[in-house]
Amino acid sequence: MNDKWMQFTQDIKELYKKDFVPLHEPTFNGNEIKYVTECIESGWVSSVGAYVTRFEQDLANFVGAKRAVAVVNGTAALHIALKVVGVKPKDEVLMPSLTFIATANAASYLGAVPHFVDVSMKTLGMDSEKLHLYLEQISEFRNGELYNKQTGCRIAAIVPMHTFGHPADINGILEICDRYNLPLVEDAAESLGSYYNKKHTGSFGKINAFSFNGNKIITTGGGGALVTDDEELADYAKHLTTTAKVPHKWEYEHDSIGYNYRMPNINAALGCAQLEKMNTFIQHKRDLTEFYKIALSDFADSELFTEPENAKSNYWLQTILLDGSKNRDEILRFLNENGVMSRPIWKPMHQLPMFKECPSMDLNVTEQLNRRLINIPSTPVEVK
Numbered sequence: 207m208n209d210k211w212m213q214f215t216q217d218i219k220e221l222y223k224k225d226f227v228p229l230h231e232p233t234f235n236g237n238e239i240k241y242v243t244e245c246i247e248s249g250w251v252s253s254v255g256a257y258v259t260r261f262e263q264d265l266a267n268f269v270g271a272k273r274a275v276a277v278v279n280g281t282a283a284l285h286i287a288l289k290v291v292g293v294k295p296k297d298e299v300l301m302p303s304l305t306f307i308a309t310a311n312a313a314s315y316l317g318a319v320p321h322f323v324d325v326s327m328k329t330l331g332m333d334s335e336k337l338h339l340y341l342e343q344i345s346e347f348r349n350g351e352l353y354n355k356q357t358g359c360r361i362a363a364i365v366p367m368h369t370f371g372h373p374a375d376i377n378g379i380l381e382i383c384d385r386y387n388l389p390l391v392e393d394a395a396e397s398l399g400s401y402y403n404k405k406h407t408g409s410f411g412k413i414n415a416f417s418f419n420g421n422k423i424i425t426t427g428g429g430g431a432l433v434t435d436d437e438e439l440a441d442y443a444k445h446l447t448t449t450a451k452v453p454h455k456w457e458y459e460h461d462s463i464g465y466n467y468r469m470p471n472i473n474a475a476l477g478c479a480q481l482e483k484m485n486t487f488i489q490h491k492r493d494l495t496e497f498y499k500i501a502l503s504d505f506a507d508s509e510l511f512t513e514p515e516n517a518k519s520n521y522w523l524q525t526i527l528l529d530g531s532k533n534r535d536e537i538l539r540f541l542n543e544n545g546v547m548s549r550p551i552w553k554p555m556h557q558l559p560m561f562k563e564c565p566s567m568d569l570n571v572t573e574q575l576n577r578r579l580i581n582i583p584s585t586p587v588e589v590k
Contacts, residue, residue, distance in 0.1 A: 210505060211537070215544045217501050218583055227583045229547045230421040230523065233487065237479040245475040253448075255471025257478055262431070264481050265416075269398075269406045271433045273440035276469035276477075277447050280395040280417025280430035284312035286443050286467065287413045287432055288363060291389040293318050297362035298354055298565060300388070302332050303554040304572045305367045308417075309393050310555045319359065322556045322566035325575065329514045330525075331374025332366040333571065338382055340567045345386065352386045357565055364388045368397035368407050370581070371423070371522035372513055376402045376410050391415070395430070398423055399488045399520035413439050418473075423487055423522050423586075424480035426473040490586035491521040497589045498524055498582070507532050511579070523581045534577055541582070551579045 218227055245257055258276055266274040277283050293299060295317030301309050303322035310320040323340075326333040345352050345361060352361040364383060366374040376392075383390045394400075394408030395417035401407065408414040413436065418429035432443050445451075450464025469477075498510045507529045513519035528534055534550060541548040554572050555561050 211540060212544070214501055215541060215546045218546050221497065221589065222583065222585070222587060224545075226545045227547060228585065229549060229581060229583055231585045232420055232425045233483070233586055234479075236483045238476055241475040241479045242472060245472045251472040252470050253468035255474065257471045257474040258469055261426075261469070261474040261477045261481070264478060265431055266433065268481060268484065269409050269416075269433050271406075271409050272435045273433070273437060275432040275440055275444045275447060276426075276474055277430045277432065277467045278469055279428050280415055280419065281308040281312055282447070282465070282467040283415035283417070283430035283432050284308060284365075284391070284393060284395075285315045286446055286465070287391045287415050288312055288316055288318070288365075289446065290439050290443050291363055291391060291412055293362045294360075297360050298357070299363050299365055300337070300361060301365040301393075301555075302367055302369075302572070303556045303566065303569050304330065304369065304551065304575060305393065305555060306395070306552055307555065307558070308395065309365060309367055310561055313365075314560075318362065320555060320561055320564050321354070321361065322554075322561075322564060322569060324567055324569045324571050325369070326375065327571055327575070329374050329517075330369035330372055330511065330575065330579075332364075332379060334375045334378025334382060336567070338378075338385070341382065341386060347387075350387065352388060354565060361386070361388065363391055365391045365393050367393035367395070368400060370511075370525050371397045371400050371520040372511070373397065373400050373402040373407050373517040373519065375514075376407075380410065394433075396422070396522045397520060399484055399491075401518040403516050404518075408433050409435070412436065413443065418477055418480075423491070423520055424477065424484060426469065426477035426480070429469050429473050429477060431469075487586045488520055490588060491584070493589040494524065494584065494587060495521050502526070522584065524584045526580050526582060528578045528580065530574070530578065532578075534580060538580060541580075546583060548580050548582050551576060551581070 298321040390411035392414040397407040413434040418426040447467035452459040511525040
């Protein structure tokens with residue numbers, strides 16, 4: 207590797223003041239210890255408690271939605287979101303192949319089939335123009351519902367994912383939802399703090415999913431949430447994630463198959479403290495972006511991926527776009543061996559053995575990006 211890449215690694219280690227810089231660490235410098243201690247001292251550490259209620263209210267307010275339902279992780283949130291919008295066994299769910307496996311797993315939990323869509327070079331998210339042309343060719347309406355002519359299966363929902371915090375083309379996707387009568391479920395697992403046309407991601411769909419895993423912009427340790435403006439859907443989601451238990455002071459009565467998915471109070475306590483720091487985290491993320499822009503400014507073969515037009519990204523994971531001739535694996539090896547943790551994007555879903563037979567459109571951009579994208583250290587840090 208050349209001297210520029212060596213200087214790049216040194217600049218990152220100097221910024222973080224570490225000999226080894228992780229990809230993304232949690233930042234605990236607020237009220238986390240205070241709130242978790244209060245939770246422990248109260249004895250209410252499981253899925254019922256004041257911090258769960260507070261976290262749900264604070265999250266809904268932050269996103270600009272009416273309701274939030276806190277659950278154990280983002281995958282559970284996606285699973286329940288698809289269930290409550292009516293996805294059934296053998297249905298197909300439109301989603302990008304360029305996503306974390308949770309998106310595809312959530313559909314599979316319902317016996318549904320992921321149907322993979324290509325992404326845009328401009329957003330890294332679902333390519334709405336390409337998808338519209340594709341659906342014109344392969345789909346038809348039967349009794350007001352959309353069907354795949356090639357498989358004979360109903361197409362039941364569309365799930366865009368906001369990759370690394372960069373908002374997908376929501377307006378274009380909403381047009382497809384209106385044209386084809388499809389419910390929108392946003393996979394906003396990575397995009398807390400991101401906005402599309404000044405509206406928060408995860409507030410456009412019928413019901414949407416967030417994640418608060420340890421490597422996200424805020425964390426509850428493990429955790430996720432469903433967010434919606436639909437009160438009835440929120441109540442149904444909360445009921446299902448509370449084992450479908452019928453409320454009663456002492457009786458255990460359940461009216462359907464439910465899931466033990468509610469977020470514990472101790473995790474919610476952590477989340478309340480983390481949400482209080484969101485504006486600081488976002489500012490540090492954006493300052494880090496400017497740092498990387500300067501650090502990469504004279505690289506002829508690499509550039510930092512930046513937020514799409516009409517969007518404000520949380521820059522959850524900083525992302526380098528290599529030119530087509532650069533050896534991705536050589537750069538990854540060099541950075542990691544020199545103390546700067548970096549990784550490739552996820553292997554595209556259509557290339558995984560359990561999903562390789564799923565329906566898909568032409569995925570040439572996804573496959574190009576698989577060879578060209580790497581993530582670099584992204585922990586919020588004060589840039590001086």
